[in-house]
Amino acid sequence: MQNLHNSNAHLQELDARHHLHPFTHAPSLAKRGARVISKAEGVYLWDVEGNQFLDAMAGLWCVNVGYGRQEILEAVSAQMQQLPYYNTFFQTTHPPVVELSAKVAELTPEGLNRVFFCSSGSEANDTVLRMVRHYWASVGKPAKHIVISRENAYHGSTMAGASLGGMKPMHKQGGLPIGGIEHIMQPHWFLHSDELSEEEVGRKAAQALEDKIVEVGAENVAAFIGEPVQGAGGVIVPPSNYWSLIQDVCNKYNILLVADEVICGFGRTGSWFGSNTFDIKPDLMAIAKGLSSGYLPIGGVVVSDKVAEGLDAGGDFNHGYTYSGHPACAAAALANIEIIQKDKIIEKVAATTAPYLQKKLAEFATHPNVGQVRGVGMLGALQLVPGKKGKSQKFFEKADETGVRCREHCLDNGLVMRAVDDAMILSPPLVITEAEIDELCEKALKSIDQTFS
């Protein structure tokens, strides 16, 4: 029998009374009660009442190696016994952070060789903002301070992260965005597909960067930041011409290019980084999530030799976190990367499971209420629509409601999917098998049918 103090009702009641959840309206959650997840293994989760869910979101896009990997637990436990904590300030280092720095430098694209560590993707992007401004000041161009980002981007929830992000509901709260950040159009073909081809949207979105640089003056622009694939914005896979055009604009105007690899990094798109998949040559990369598969919190900013040399010229970089390069988190990341390499997870994703997932998702395109299927690697989106007879049937009268309804059906059917602007999003653990992909797609189809029945 279940211990009363661990019962669903008791936990929900305490949760409602004392726990403030991220991105949540507390009274609404209190009324229905939070889902209490108490166990996980492989690609599955269980709630405290024993209900099983296939986790098609890998937690929050992060559990790349799947749940329950003993190797990570053992590495963290050994590190905790040896050195549970020490900092990396004041000319100090420790073995796991040294080893992890070298490993990340080995895996990231050529020319990116130094890493600044933090505890999350948000902190990574806060670091990016200060770092790019400090870089330009250090090389004698202090006026270059503006960072250009995109509408609907997600770069975290801290003041800088949320300001860099392009989420309007976030900007409405807390006086954002902070100064010196500009937003341009996102390369989201679905929004323009009645008037423009995919390539034209790619060109238009890259032109928007050039226009913004000219408007504010290249002498004032520090960097452009973008997720290789916009994740939280709805898995927006850019048109194939987009990134090379963006790269050209950044080169033309001497603007640093920042790839936010927090979701795309560590195998999500079928190669180590989204920058590999889309042939981006970033000057800086923000990393987190898949770096440790979420087992412990760790993030970082990887910088090119050019940026590192510029920073070197600027004296102390007065920035750092108590937990920058935390030894246990670094040990978790090292063990996680070892699993990815030893089990050839990215090779398997690229060769078999991602093509299989994308093929199965493509079959949804014939569904009367799926208006677009997007995806790359182990990322996917099924854009729900009221119908398919022209422009008027692309969007629901009331946005978001249908997606939320579908998400509820998914949960009732034992599937965790996320709804973004009436698109159903998925980003499963990279270790998902073909049989589990079948299960995922069957449950998704049943849930979509129920939503429209």
Ligand SMILES: Cc1ncc(COP(=O)(O)O)c(C=O)c1O
């Ligand atoms: C692309 C991207 N950048 C940054 C972040 C923020 O990361 P964190 O939640 O670890 O602060 C996220 C989180 O989803 C993300 O998707």
